[in-house]
Amino acid sequence: MNCIIGQSGGPTATVNSTLSGIIYKAFKSNRYDTIYGMVNGIQGLLNKKVLNLSSMFNSQENLEKLKYTPAMYLGSCRFKLPLYEGNPSLYTQLFDTFKQYDIKDFFYIGGNDSMDTVKKLSDYAKNKNYDINIIGLPKTIDNDLAVTDHTPGFGSAAKYIASSVLEITYDSMIYDTNSVTIVEVMGRNAGWLTASAALAKTEFLDTPDFVYLPEKFFDIDNFLEDVSERLKLKRNIVVVVSEGLKDKSGQYISDNPLNNALDSFGHSILSGISVVLASTVRKNLKCKVRSIELNVCQRCAMHIASQTDLDEAFKIGEYAVEMASNNKTGQMAILLRDEKNNIYTNSVDINRTANLEKRVPIEWINQRGNHVTKQLYDYIKPLILGEVNLLYKNGIPDYIDIGFLTKNEL
Amino acid sequence: MNCIIGQSGGPTATVNSTLSGIIYKAFKSNRYDTIYGMVNGIQGLLNKKVLNLSSMFNSQENLEKLKYTPAMYLGSCRFKLPLYEGNPSLYTQLFDTFKQYDIKDFFYIGGNDSMDTVKKLSDYAKNKNYDINIIGLPKTIDNDLAVTDHTPGFGSAAKYIASSVLEITYDSMIYDTNSVTIVEVMGRNAGWLTASAALAKTEFLDTPDFVYLPEKFFDIDNFLEDVSERLKLKRNIVVVVSEGLKDKSGQYISDNPLNNALDSFGHSILSGISVVLASTVRKNLKCKVRSIELNVCQRCAMHIASQTDLDEAFKIGEYAVEMASNNKTGQMAILLRDEKNNIYTNSVDINRTANLEKRVPIEWINQRGNHVTKQLYDYIKPLILGEVNLLYKNGIPDYIDIGFLTKNEL
Numbered sequence: 001m002n003c004i005i006g007q008s009g010g011p012t013a014t015v016n017s018t019l020s021g022i023i024y025k026a027f028k029s030n031r032y033d034t035i036y037g038m039v040n041g042i043q044g045l046l047n048k049k050v051l052n053l054s055s056m057f058n059s060q061e062n063l064e065k066l067k068y069t070p071a072m073y074l075g076s077c078r079f080k081l082p083l084y085e086g087n088p089s090l091y092t093q094l095f096d097t098f099k100q101y102d103i104k105d106f107f108y109i110g111g112n113d114s115m116d117t118v119k120k121l122s123d124y125a126k127n128k129n130y131d132i133n134i135i136g137l138p139k140t141i142d143n144d145l146a147v148t149d150h151t152p153g154f155g156s157a158a159k160y161i162a163s164s165v166l167e168i169t170y171d172s173m174i175y176d177t178n179s180v181t182i183v184e185v186m187g188r189n190a191g192w193l194t195a196s197a198a199l200a201k202t203e204f205l206d207t208p209d210f211v212y213l214p215e216k217f218f219d220i221d222n223f224l225e226d227v228s229e230r231l232k233l234k235r236n237i238v239v240v241v242s243e244g245l246k247d248k249s250g251q252y253i254s255d256n257p258l259n260n261a262l263d264s265f266g267h268s269i270l271s272g273i274s275v276v277l278a279s280t281v282r283k284n285l286k287c288k289v290r291s292i293e294l295n296v297c298q299r300c301a302m303h304i305a306s307q308t309d310l311d312e313a314f315k316i317g318e319y320a321v322e323m324a325s326n327n328k329t330g331q332m333a334i335l336l337r338d339e340k341n342n343i344y345t346n347s348v349d350i351n352r353t354a355n356l357e358k359r360v361p362i363e364w365i366n367q368r369g370n371h372v373t374k375q376l377y378d379y380i381k382p383l384i385l386g387e388v389n390l391l392y393k394n395g396i397p398d399y400i401d402i403g404f405l406t407k408n409e410l
Numbered sequence: 411m412n413c414i415i416g417q418s419g420g421p422t423a424t425v426n427s428t429l430s431g432i433i434y435k436a437f438k439s440n441r442y443d444t445i446y447g448m449v450n451g452i453q454g455l456l457n458k459k460v461l462n463l464s465s466m467f468n469s470q471e472n473l474e475k476l477k478y479t480p481a482m483y484l485g486s487c488r489f490k491l492p493l494y495e496g497n498p499s500l501y502t503q504l505f506d507t508f509k510q511y512d513i514k515d516f517f518y519i520g521g522n523d524s525m526d527t528v529k530k531l532s533d534y535a536k537n538k539n540y541d542i543n544i545i546g547l548p549k550t551i552d553n554d555l556a557v558t559d560h561t562p563g564f565g566s567a568a569k570y571i572a573s574s575v576l577e578i579t580y581d582s583m584i585y586d587t588n589s590v591t592i593v594e595v596m597g598r599n600a601g602w603l604t605a606s607a608a609l610a611k612t613e614f615l616d617t618p619d620f621v622y623l624p625e626k627f628f629d630i631d632n633f634l635e636d637v638s639e640r641l642k643l644k645r646n647i648v649v650v651v652s653e654g655l656k657d658k659s660g661q662y663i664s665d666n667p668l669n670n671a672l673d674s675f676g677h678s679i680l681s682g683i684s685v686v687l688a689s690t691v692r693k694n695l696k697c698k699v700r701s702i703e704l705n706v707c708q709r710c711a712m713h714i715a716s717q718t719d720l721d722e723a724f725k726i727g728e729y730a731v732e733m734a735s736n737n738k739t740g741q742m743a744i745l746l747r748d749e750k751n752n753i754y755t756n757s758v759d760i761n762r763t764a765n766l767e768k769r770v771p772i773e774w775i776n777q778r779g780n781h782v783t784k785q786l787y788d789y790i791k792p793l794i795l796g797e798v799n800l801l802y803k804n805g806i807p808d809y810i811d812i813g814f815l816t817k818n819e820l
Contacts, residue, residue: 011584040586071580078585163713163806170481171710173815174421175488176450199804204811234816292705300581303573303714306805384805394609395716395794396573401614405583406644 001104002034003324005053007139008041008110008117009078011071012153013160013305014313015139016400018109019074020067021317022137023057029321036101039405041077042108042117046093050101062400067314068390069399070302081117084124091124098132105133105324109317111140111151115332115354122330122350133324136332136350137316141299143192146356147348148334152316153299155309155383158196160301161185162384164294165200165240169207172236178287180227180237183208184274186298188244191215191360193298196380197240198372208238215360216369218245218253223277224284226370231287241273253277303397307386312343319345341382411514412444413734415463417549418451418520418527419488421481422563423570423715424723425549426810428519429484430477431727432547433467439731446511449815451487452518452527456503460511472810477724478800479809480712491527494534501534508542515543515734519727521550521561522765525742529764532740543734546742546760547726551709553602556766557758558744562726563709565719565793568606570711571595572794574704575610575650579617582646588697590637590647593618594684596708598654601625601770603708606790607650608782618648625770626779628655628663633687634694636780641697651683663687713807717796722753729755751792 005022007015019037026035032054039049051074057063066073084091098106108118118136125132138145143154165183172181187193191213200207209230212218218241230237245253254273274291281289316333323333331347332354338344364376391398415432417425429447436445442464449459461484467473476483494501508516518528528546535542548555553564575593582591597603601623610617619640622628628651640647655663664683684701692699722745730743741757742764748754774786801808 007584011581040584044586069580070577072584075586076584159805164707164711166806166809167480167710167712168706170479170809170812171421171706173812174417174482174486176454176485200806202803202806202809202811204813236816290706293703295702296578296581296700297574297707300577301574302577381804386805387800387802390797392797393612394791395569395796396576396610396612399576399580399612401612402580402583403614406646 001032002036002102003032003105003107004036004038004050004101004103005074005107006038006041006045006109007072007074008076008108008114009140010111010299011076012139012141012299013070013156013302014153014310015109016069016071016073017067017310017313018137018139018152018317020063021314022107022320023053024063025318025321029325031321031325036103037074040075041079042081042094043077043079044075045097046090048097065400067310068302068388069402070300071402073400073402075405078113080113081120084120094121095128095130103132105135107135107137107320109137109139111138111142112145112355112357115145115350118332119330119350119354126330133327133329135320135323135329137320138332138334141193142187142190144190144357144359146353146358148332148353149337149343150335150383152309152313152335154192155312156305157193157298158199158380159306159384160298160304161193161196161294162199163304165197165208165238166202168292169200169205169238172238178231178235180239180281180285180287180289182274182277182281182289182291183238183240184243184272184291184293185240186294187214187242189214189357189359191242194240194242195360195372195376196384198377199380199384208240210239210370211372212239212241212245212370213360213365213372214242214244214246215362216365217248219248220280222368222370224281226368227281228285231285241277243273245273302388302399303390305388306384307388308383310388316345323347411442412446412512413442413515413517414446414448414460414511414513415484415517416448416451416455416519417482417484418486418518418524419550420521420709421486422549422551422709423480423566423712424563424720425519426479426481426483427477427720427723428547428549428562428727430473431724432517432730433463434473435728435731439735441731441735446513447484450485451489452491452504453487453489454485455507456500458507475810477720478712478798479812480710481812483810483812485815488523490523491530494530504531505538505540513542515545517545517547517730519547519549521548521552522555522767525555525760525764528742529740529760532760536740543737543739545730545733545739547730548742548744551603552597552600554600554767554769556763556768558742558763559747559753560745560793562719562723564602565722566715567603567708568609568790569716569794570708570714571603571606571704572609573714575607575618575648576612578702579610579615579648582648588641588645590649590691590695590697590699592684592687592691592699592701593648593650594653594682594701594703595650596704597624597652599624599767599769601652604650604652605770605782605786606794608787609790609794618650620649620780621782622649622651622655622780623770623775623782624652624654624656625772626775627658629658630690632778634691636778637691638695641695651687653683655683712798712809713800715798716794717798718793720798726755733757
């Protein structure tokens with residue numbers, strides 16, 4: 001019997017660590033003749049894009065290198081598996097492929113949409129009495145999956161954000177003039193990533209000055225008041241905002257028509273919220289303002305990944321193989337935390353987690369809505385601990401070759 | 411007798427390493443009773459903002475921590491010292507301060523404007539037969555100072571850029587669809603930083619696909635042809651552009667009126683060149699396009715600084731104290747390279763380097779103007795080697811306290 005592994009959704013620094021953990025344990029378990037990988041997730045599987053991972057990762061060295069490579073070795077897809085009703089041929093096609101490759105365990109690493117796929121496939125298999133374990137593994141920088149204490153990938157993004165906000169704060173302090181620096185962080189609905197900027201605080205430096213999460217309405221007037229009051233106390237202000245802040249009418253701040261810009265063709269220019277807020281501060285407070293968008297480096301900066309995150313991502317991969325051995329189909333592997341902040345693996349029925357979104361509890365945001373509470377700080381802190389000891393070659397990180405993904409033919 | 415040290419211009423990851431090198435050697439030399447620092451450069455000195463560095467850095471631990479702290483411990487200024495003619499009182503004020511503090515050696519770490527200050531002060535001191543050594547130390551991520559083989563600060567920025575472009579490339583490859591990623595790099599006139607993206611290339615991965623430096627005119631039609639031709643060969647293209655690219659009429663691409671946007675107040679929105687080019691590619695090639703601005707992290711990301719750069723920055727600081735011992739006033743410390751790529755310190759008359767700008771030689775850019783040559787690659791490579799072994803605390807880098815810089819009063 002064989003197994004197959006897929007990756008889906010947006011990349012993280014540690015999603016290959018989970019893949020590495022599955023492969024490592026799959027070898028060790030002697031449960032499979034061959035470990036297969038689907039290229040570009042379930043969408044690639046529909047096109048029979050399948051790799052033999054057993055032959056590619058039969059050395060410990062390759063598995064270790066895979067663990068420390070960002071993005072997705074197997075490629076990804078943004079494909080929401082449609083309902084069985086109306087699309088039975090998609091399902092029969094997939095299960096015919098499972099039969100063809102003698103797949104008994106199916107591992108799918110992803111976020112919310114991917115867990116929906118796990119749910120649909122496991123429901124179908126149960127209905128058809130098909131002998132296969134369909135197992136989900138969580139992954140997302142957004143940390144918005146339900147039931148699991150946190151998701152692999154979040155801790156590394158949080159460490160990158162906190163460290164970068166610290167470095168940006170240092171950078172902002174050098175001139176003898178007032179300045180406001182506005183840093184934009186990913187996470188449209190859930191504020192976990194934005195909150196992680198609060199971890200930039202040191203014993204010396206109370207940074208960032210303000211943190212605005214999408215879980216609360218954003219009020220421009222309050223924001224301007226926050227900033228101008230703080231400027232009376234110190235010269236340089238650092239503000240961190242979620243890309244997804246909305247005003248109380250539910251409109252995205254970045255979509256505010258007052259700030260909508262058109263190019264000379266009449267096309268709208270999509271400016272992020274940091275650009276919009278910087279422009280607002282400049283007009284109202286007449287001081288030097290910078291906007292900084294922490295871009296995709298948030299999800300791919302392996303060079304400052306959290307070793308804790310990498311190890312947990314690996315562990316959850318190993319655990320998924322144990323789940324398969326125990327026929328825990330239709331379940332997602334999760335991480336739980338005991339009262340001593342120890343993290344351990346467990347599993348949960350996929351129906352309890354698929355299509356749910358975990359946002360920051362309102363009580364973990366301060367009354368004014370401009371910073372996080374100590375509980376939120378304490379929740380994130382253990383997840384960003386530990387530094388990677390990456391291999392470098394010619395001055396840059398030495399990652400595993402994923403060049404086959406960009407070729408036009410597999 | 412005493413000495414004073416100042417920092418000026420934009421920050422880098424390693425300008426505090428140079429400060430640390432000067433202080434270390436100043437202690438060791440027993441040349442001074444007190445080592446002073448001016449806060450916010452020459453502008454702060456005019457306001458007598460002076461620190462006693464001897465008492466603050468009398469432990470090896472603090473000096474080591476200073477070496478590994480980004481931005482500028484002493485703060486900075488953007489102040490071009492005016493000519494003596496018409497402003498004699500500024501000069502008498504500064505030299506009165508030197509007399510008051512018994513300053514015999516003046517060390518100024520900075521870029522082009524700072525070297526102009528060194529030139530003016532040393533010319534004045536010579537004219538007045540004032541007994542003081544005025545010594546310049548180079549620092550800039552832009553690498554645009556003349557005579558020195560390269561400038562401290564450049565290697566770390568180059569390492570950050572090359573590593574980030576590699577990670578962004580991995581991130582760009584995961585989907586089964588065409589994509590173009592446009593990365594914008596600092597350096598308005600000189601293409602050194604943009605060129606350093608070429609160091610992202612590995613034995614497996616030929617990235618970035620194209621690199622456009624400001625030393626050559628940028629032709630939009632050629633650019634679109636480059637990208638669309640390459641898209642026939644592979645799925646995901648990564649392009650790196652300098653923020654300062656101009657067309658053949660000398661106009662900045664980012665200022666192109668065809669791409670000028672106005673908000674609803676009629677204010678122009680300043681979009682960087684990556685946004686402008688992404689919009690152009692989107693209109694013409696109909697594929698997924700992302701623009702990424704590598705922001706100030708280019709100059710403050712100590713967490714991925716080049717150890718070679720940090721050590722050279724320290725060494726040039728030590729060397730400046732030797733220059734002072736030999737009364738080499740009106741000179742700048744420089745780095746030179748022998749044929750075996752060994753780097754050594756030397757000095758040059760400030761008139762040979764002040765107010766000159768070193769750009770990338772045209773013959774180090776390929777004929778088409780869309781990539782660098784092997785010579786340019788080989789020039790940068792040794793400068794990015796070596797990784798920092800940073801101290802971390804609570805998951806973030808443990809830098810020295812510079813909180814006093816943001817207080818309203820010193």
